[in-house]
Amino acid sequence: MHELSVTQSILDIALRHAENAGARRITRLNLVIGDLAGIIDESVQFYWDIIGRDTIAEGAELCFERRPAVLRCVGCGHTYPMDGLEYSCPICHAEHIVVVGGKEFQLESIEVE
Numbered sequence: 001m002h003e004l005s006v007t008q009s010i011l012d013i014a015l016r017h018a019e020n021a022g023a024r025r026i027t028r029l030n031l032v033i034g035d036l037a038g039i040i041d042e043s044v045q046f047y048w049d050i051i052g053r054d055t056i057a058e059g060a061e062l063c064f065e066r067r068p069a070v071l072r073c074v075g076c077g078h079t080y081p082m083d084g085l086e087y088s089c090p091i092c093h094a095e096h097i098v099v100v101g102g103k104e105f106q107l108e109s110i111e112v113e
């Protein structure tokens with residue numbers, strides 16, 4: 001159900017921008033999803049097909065760009081992308097880390113006609 005609300009907000013934003021631009025149709029949406037956002041592409045696509053119906057965004061293509069989780073070592077300050085399930089610092093091997101990226105979910109751009 002999480003994806004339904006985020007998909008709805010993306011549709012709202014896209015429609016507002018398209019309207020401001022005087023577009024007749026939205027053809028493509030470019031989305032950025034962090035690996036830690038907890039959002040599944042297929043679910044967004046599934047809801048998109050339902051809620052986009054009968055709007056100028058109907059049939060628009062969704063393009064997902066995945067961003068890896070980014071961690072920072074508290075010990076040495078090194079910042080690095082998470083590699084699989086390995087999260088300890090590659091420099092000092094400490095396991096005291098904080099998440100500094102990878103939770104984003106945003107609409108980067110839309111294409112209209």
Ligand SMILES: [Zn+2]
Pocket residue numbers: 073074075076077078089090091092093094
């Ligand atoms: Zn470190």
